[in-house]
Amino acid sequence: MRDPAHILEAEGITVQFGGVRAVAGVSLAIHEGSITALIGPNGAGKTTFFNALTRLVQPTSGRLRFVAAEGEVELTTMPPDHIARAGIARTFQNIRLFTDLSVLDNVKVGLHGRTRGGFWRALAGNRAEEQRLTGAALEYLDFVGLAQREAEQSDSLSYGEQRKLEIARALACGPRLLLLDEPAAGMNPQETQALVELIRRIRRAGVTILLIEHDMKLVMRISDFVYVLDHGELIAQGEPALVQKDARVIEAYLGPQYRPPAGEAN
């Protein structure tokens, strides 16, 4: 780590799909304990960057250094499940819950990487351990406000509740860095407000957050730092207020001809 305050440093991350460079040499750093936003127009490579971080795709080149609980690790050579155990959990743009499982079991799956017990332990029928897991899972459900719904099938929840459940499942992995991929997508203003509160509470619990979001109001309200991607490249970075005025950002979102009307640019 070049800076001890960083929890993650990405250096020249490139993801190439055939002839397409989805992510082109992105270097960024995330401060521990911060809420960092990754924004950009559709197709800018934000989700691909997340996938490279969690190794759901293999970055073509670049380095990813992450400070796990037990020290610094290089993510580009780790399998995805190890990355989750090292302390990076994520949610997905299109919700990916385990729809066959109950709400409670979804969170218990999240606890998987932090617990032990394979085949023989299962045959021994470890009831005390199961009860401990249930207790822990209920705490996470309570944290996101779903404790009353534990027994339901996860796909019977509303859209907003499914998002919350996905966050609870990610938190159950015990992350140091939580990646949220468009958590506010499809939410009404009340739900978005509740989400902002939830994200702040997660940060207060000591989890660093990196989020992709299209809802600019939300981004401006909660993020400490913003990175802007366009066509796979990092075009701007800085505090939210500064990024908002950046000419390249405006161009990326609105096109080169756009000139903000006098007095309205803020």
Next chain:
Amino acid sequence: MSGWRSRSAQFLLALLLFLLALPWLGPAGAELLPATGHGRLMEVCLLILIYVILALGLNVVVGFTGLLDLGYVAFMTVGAYTSVLLYRQPEWQFTGSFFVVAFIAGLHCALWGVLRGAPTLRLTGDYYAIVTLAFAEIVFLLVLNESWLTGGPSGIKGYPPIALSYQEAPARQVELRLRVSPDPRGSTPENPSGLTAEPSFTPQDLWLGELSPDASPGLRRRYERSSPDSGAGPELRFRNWDGQMAFVELEAQAPWVVLGSGVIDGESPGSAVQIPMEGREPGAFLKPLIYWDLALLSPGEYRAEIRLEPRFARQVLKDGTPGFFYLVLLLALITLGAVTLLHHSRLGRAWAAIKADPVSARSCGIQVGGEKMIAFAFSGFVGGVGGSLMAFKFLIVSTNIFDFWSSIVVLCCIVLGGMGNIRGVLIGALCFIGLGELLREPYLFAGVSDSTRAWVENSGGIVKQILSVKEEGVELNLARTRYLFFGLILVLFMIFRPGGLLPPGGRGKPLLPELRQRLTALAGDLFHLRKDPPGA
């Protein structure tokens, strides 16, 4: 919820008590399956229990982990042949109890489950199914063609029934006398020596043979004996008497093995005792061979002694006995317990997560490949034990028993009952196997009018396949057409109950009300009985 749960617990308890009592039901049980009686009912229940074991094992991969396995028969085959070959190899002198045999067969299959699984970890859906199908076909062809080991198309038979323990028994001396006398017909082209030979054995209790009636005198005589209890003693056969050589083949059925050597009294040229024999054919156990070359013998009496050192099986469990039934019941309960524990464990949740969404399972820290391997190994293990039981149930293993259809039968039990639901799998095996066996039974309709008789007699096609005129009435026999019914049932399930009888996660609506609703809806559609809903 809790009331229902206790009701299901009561039901399971009642079922268990019924199964425990079944071997002792006696004539009362005969009422349930009138055609062939009580023994048949127990046999059907036994078969259902074996399929319960197999279906529970397959369900671990198909239902829990969500990978379609069309080649489960591969494990059944490997398990069955492994256990049979263990007993059959005389060099190994294997005298382990059935539990040891089943465990070894299971481990062997678990190994193959891992070997099959390792290169296919990235495959899902149809692609995985194709690999399993191909693997089963490879095993099938291997068994069919490697006859030196597997007996090829005719399979292996004549191995002993299950034994739970063995004990050493004292060695026995067998004395064989061959009386050679001139053939009254003199020298013929078939019998150039002009001699005839008559064998006899002492002690007599080892020899219960009869001269088989089809043996043409002088040329080929064959003594056959089928022992009522193969575990009770060695079986001796006078095998091949072709006019030139008198072969006496002592077929000692395992667990008796011939370890000591034999001697021929009054050594003469052209006589010998061979132990162990060469050219053992698959399916037979040790066959010490004594032969005399008649061309070199003169009339007189010859004597041979053979020493049998038996490994005697103490507790032999044969098909059709309560012991065997209880053994299968015990193994089914153990499997049920293990599968239930696994389903509700951390590992079981990991499997369910992999089934639902492998990508997000991975992001939750689940080592997808490793957990899948455990499922493959366990499923293979159970398949091996089930196959081993089948081998001892049928007392023959061959490619006719372990063919592609067996995979499908086990899979059907799961699909019918509800993929991934343990109770559903139990009910699926009960319904599918039970129905299959019920359809084998002929049913007699007495008191049929003459016109119906005439109609049955004169009709062809499918009617002729399932109905036949008997003296007492008309007999309905669906045995030959039962696969038609299987097909029909599966089609109906795809329409009315695609998740099976009891879909996992309690998603199924209660069965009977739903069925009624569906049927009324269907009838309404067919006959336009339903009025349009108001406002439509």
